[in-house]
Amino acid sequence: MKVTFNWLKQYVDFSWAPEELAERLTMLGIEVEGMEKLGGQFEGIVVAQVMTCDRHPNADKLSVCRVNDGTTERQIVCGAHNFKVGDKVPLILPGRTLPTKPGEAPLTIKVGRIRGIESQGMMCSPQELGLPGEVEGLLILREDAKVGQRFAEYLGQKEADVLYDLEITPNRPDLNSIIGIAREIGALTGNPLKLPEIKLPEAGQAIQGRVAVEIADRELCPRYTARLIRGIKIAPSPDWLKTALEKIGIRSISNVVDVTNYVMMEVGQPLHAFDFNLLEKAPGDAHPAIVVRRAAEGEKFMTLDGQERTLTDPMLLIADKTKPIALAGVMGGHNSEINLETTDVLIESAYFKPQSIRATSKKLELRTESSYRFERGCDVGICDWASRRAAQLILQTAGGELARGLVDAYPQPVERKQITLRHHKVNELLGIELAPEQIENYLSQLGLKAASRKPRPVGAEAAAPAPVSFVIPTFRVDLKREVDLIEEVVRLHGVEKIPSTPPRGAVGFNPYDSVHDQLAEARRMLTGLGLFEAQGQTLVSDAAAKLAGAEPLVPLTNPLSSDMNVLRPSLLPGLLDALRHNLSRKNGDVALFELGRVFAASATSTKGSGVGQETPGVGETRRVAIALTGNRQPLFWSGADREAKFDLYDLKGLIEEFFEQFGIRGVTYSRRADSTPLFIESATIQLGKFYLGQFGQLLPALRKEYDLADAALLAELDLDVLLARRNTTKSFKPLGSFPPIRRDVAMVLPEATTHEAILQVVKQSKLAHLESVELFDVFRGKNVPAGQKSMAYAFTYRSPERTLTDAEVNAAHQDLVAHFKQRLGAAIRE
Template identity: 65%
Template sequence: MKVTFNWLKQYVDFHWSPEELAERLTMLGLEVEGVQRLGGEFAGVVVAQVLAKDKVAGSDKLSVNRVHDGTGERTIICGAPNHQPGDKVALILPNFALPLKAGEKEPFVIKERKVFGVVSQGMMCSKKELGLGEDGDGIIILPADAKVGQPFAEHLGRAGSDVVYDLEVTPNRPDLNSVIGIAREIAALTGNPLRIPKCGVPNAQGGVLDSVAVRLTEPELCPRYTARVVTGVKVGPSPDWLRQTLEKVGIRSISNVVDVTNYVMLETGQPLHAFDYHLIAKSAAGKPTIVVRRAAAEEKFKTLDNQERTLTSDMLLIADEQKGIALAGIMGGANTEIRNDTRDVLIESAYFTPPNIRRTSKALGLRSESSYRFERGCDVGIADYASLRAAQLILQTAGGTLVPGVLDAYPQPAKAKEISLRFAKTDALLGVAIAPERQVKLLTSLGLGALPITDGQSATFSIPTFRVDLKREVDLIEEIARLYGVDKIPSTAPRGAVGAHPFDAVYDEIAAVRRLLSGLGLNEAQGQTLVSSAECGMRSAECVPLANPLSSDMDVLRPSLLPGLIHSLRHNLNRKNNDVALFEIGRVFTNVNGQTKEERRVAIALTGARAQTFWSGDDRDAKFDAMDLKGLVESLLEHFGLRGVQFAKRAEQHALFLESAVITLGGKVQLGELGQLLPALAKQYDLRDAVFLAELRLDELLARGNRNKSFKQLPQFPASRRDVAILVPEATTHDAVGQAVKQAKPANLESVELFDIFRGKNVPAGQKSLAYAFTYRAADKTLTDNDVNAAHAKAVDALKQKLGATVRE
């Protein structure tokens, strides 16, 4: 909503500067989004008269002048040669700025300054200095009849200054989409009266009812419809005041009659429409009849903007007996618009219910100042006043005669709402004590009617129809808070209950996982939740689609964190960040048997060099490999203290992975997967080095993790180590070795650690050599060689028997 400083002043007195007004409105909840200054050139420049001119001691060129600025005398040092005592001049006062010149960033501000020992209190200006011409040799000499003290802009006959405010009106306050509505807020804040224009035109009954009739077929959608008729108008250009007022707030001037309807809409908030009376078809009874009805399905209607529109039966149409003449509350029809030769005008002022206007406006993609107001909710009570006001201004600007009376179809007038307020409730909610009389005064200053207070504890207020937002007690308390000033409510230190929620602990656990993974050298990523269904390796059946996606590259919710991480790898590789190690913790969404499932996951992506650049070492250029990924996953799993985690190699082909393994708890509970991205996919995503990916189900890890810690005594007795290297077939896994040893149950075995895998010399093809260190330790004694050897023999024997291993000597 745009409104100007001067326009507001017509309705209420206030003594604020334009900046102060902006601040006050903002703090009332009417946020000022833009301020535009109009006119107001030559601030601080006045017409002045030179009284005396003397030489300055020590200077050839300068003169010291006594000058009268209309309020008093000033001393001005001047370098110009062309003025004499008695001359009228343009004087700029100290602390005002000269107009900006082309290429200047900061305007030049005139200051009081000392010249040759004399303080100069301003400057007499040349044309060049004021941006009025190229002449900079001498100062401007004004005509002898110039009025001393008059602002220079006024002397030049230039438009007075004004300030246009662009206000953000919140959707609950449609009443503020009007100048009067805003002025009412200012009146409430200042305590000054609101001046609503009196409409001094006859409003006797009769007349008009002979000229027009109305039939409301949809009182639900149009509860009130008023019409007035003005005859004998002369359509033409608007007078300056009307044209300028509209143009300042961005509305194009069309003609006096149309401009009046727009002006009154801005003034009162009530959208109006003016029809050419003679273009409305007469009914059998001989007078035009307005029919407010639903459009027929597929009914065609050409709006004022000359667009033919196809309507549906949900849309409300203003029609005569033959044709549609306006799209209710949105836009008039081309067939009945005001023309240059229009002589008689029918003024429509109606109330249309918001949802229908909103739906129609949206369905047709047609928005107007009128639809904007109706869809937010107009004031059903103001329809007649706005119509009368428009009639008055039409008479004033276009002449003509008002047909006496008004046609006001208002079958069920709105009942005045009443809301009670308990004064103590206000204090309790706001945290400040406001005297009951003050509360009542604040509310009545907004136009609410106070019914007599009965008990001193509470009061009941009647709510004017323009305040559609006031529905219950707390709404009144908000009004009190606004006018009282939220900034005056003292802040109270935090106090009260300590909260409780089961997620609180989970938040910390997730934070701990983040710290762990970043500590392991991974950077944390945040990917888009919305991804493309055509993304790498995703099965569409599992994806949760959006019903209204923005585009096809964001049409499903991510079923996995991996596509997003692959995207991030590509983004990095394309920018020559070749070595990337990322993790992400976030939610994924899957469709499981028609049910949408939302769960947290943690994922890792690695590509490029394993270590940061270094200047020495054989493996300094090593790239990430599968065991780097495995190590990270193991560290993560270890953090959760899970027992029985298994990594099972996937035998089948996979859409995403070249090679991969499934991570389970005891082969049953799925924990996640890890593997190497298919090279073909990697290539498709511009990834040159091998890419390793892992994804784990974080909710499962959180639920099953065991983070109970208990102290275990440190060993009291020394350990003994026995190494063994065995030859086994390639297919024999490390896990199988572990299982075989475990089943043999060698006495006092503390740990088995793999320290070498070898293929090549002395190892037959299809086999590999695994070297293990066995550590034996008893809790209660130092083991003898015999003890250890016996146990170790049992372990080695198991390897030979169970795995067919050959022990390398």
């Protein structure tokens, strides 16, 4: 909503400077989003006449003049020589500021002494005023210039004004008008609202008998008024009207149209003017009729912007007996709009149901100043006033003769709401003590009248003031219950006057609280492992989503683009995007993790310590995913493996360490026999019967598609299962104090024998004092037959009670080696 300082001043008195007005409005809940000075750069500059001019006693190049500024004579020291006594020149008065050029500091003129002589202002050159002109010296004005006249006026410029761009919240449609804003200023200052006086000629023929109004749908149109003016002349608007509209960004069209717009801006009531002679009457009718009805399904109508629109029931139409003539509250019709030949005008001032206008406007994607106001709720009580105001201004600007009276179809006048206020509730909610009179005073300043005092509730303290019922004006559609009145009190009182109370009260509880900490713990571990946390988009493309698995996707019904048309079923597509982005920026080495939610279409979702809530139809689960590509180590300047790239064992090592730190034990990894849509090689991770996730190496084709230079390794784990399955119990295990004995075994095995198989053999051997088994070498090549590999293990034996003897360790170890030979066909390398 745009308003100007001067326009507001027409309706209410206030003494604030433009900046203070902005501050006051903002603190009242009407946020000033922009403020622009209109004109006014010559403020404090007047037309002055040089009366005398003498040499400066102390400076050859200066003169001392006496200058008449229209009210007084001033002494001015001047350095120019292009003028003579009697010339009229622009004079800037002390305390005023020269027009500021962009990038320059403003220059304010002061009373000062120049070479010992006082100078009370400055006569200006065109350059100093920012005006074009090649003159060397002062700007010499026309001889007919009026001494004392404002220089801006001399130039024919409009008066200075300030334009405000206000943010009007959707609950306050009454503020979409100059008078609405003025009313708020009045409430704040206590000054009365000055509404324009409207006196209409009563001489014309009565409107009754000229036009009828029939409301077919009273619910969608509770009130419709019509006034008729005949014999007007369409012409350009007078300057004041043009200027008023143009200042707030409305294009001037013609006197009649401009008046409807002016009144809409003035009081917030959208009006429409029809060319009365374009209304048709039904055969046999004496006069035309306005019919307010619902559109037929598929009815076609051309709005005045020249667009043909297909309407649906229950869009509301204004029609005559033969055709629609306006889309009610949204836009007029091409067939009845005001044109240069128009002589008779019918002024519509009506109230339409907000939901209806909103639905129509939304469906047709047609937003207008009118629909904007109606859909937020206009003032059903202002229809007649607005219509009279428009009639007054049309008569003033376009002439014509007003038909006496109006047609006011208002079958069920709305009753004014009443809201009861208990004074103590105000103070309880605000946390301050306001006197009952003060509370009532704030409300009455807003135009709420105290209707009746309710009896004091039984048992209430005798001193407690009786609740008061307030009558709510029709323009305040936002006031519905007691708390709304409390808000009005705090607005006028000023929230800044409410003292802050330090945090106090109940200690909060929520079952999620500890989950939040566990998530933070997981993050800390992963960053400790050298991974950076990423945050990906929740919305991804269905193509990328399908890479991650076969779960049913959750598509958006109204996506912004095909790049973001489903909810992510996995964090991996997002991490791949992050890898691609980094590679495109030449960040070749990337190690990321993300912890976030994924979505699947299903009737159930994982519960437990997980997201914990579900909306039927969509399951939300938490996951953690890891992506690695590029160099394993930060750049170093020495060492054979400094260029080593991340491989699957780096990823597995991260996962293993994370599991161990997070309290997940007994995990098994199973290699997938085949590649997947994402991985060339991959494994699933299980914890007993629980699926924990998967990890693998990206398919070379995708690596190419994502423009990755090196292998990419990806993992994704179900965090909800991890949270539910983690074991965080900690208990002390004694530290063995007897010496360990180590035995190494290197053996040649068939390529297909897995580490897991070897561990199985060890486990089944049930060696009494075996403390640990560590693989320390895997070798293929020299001295190892093709299709086989050499694996070397270190076995550490230790007893918690005594020092083991070589003999007993050897015996146990021999058994183990025998098992390897027997069960795995191992050839022991000596």
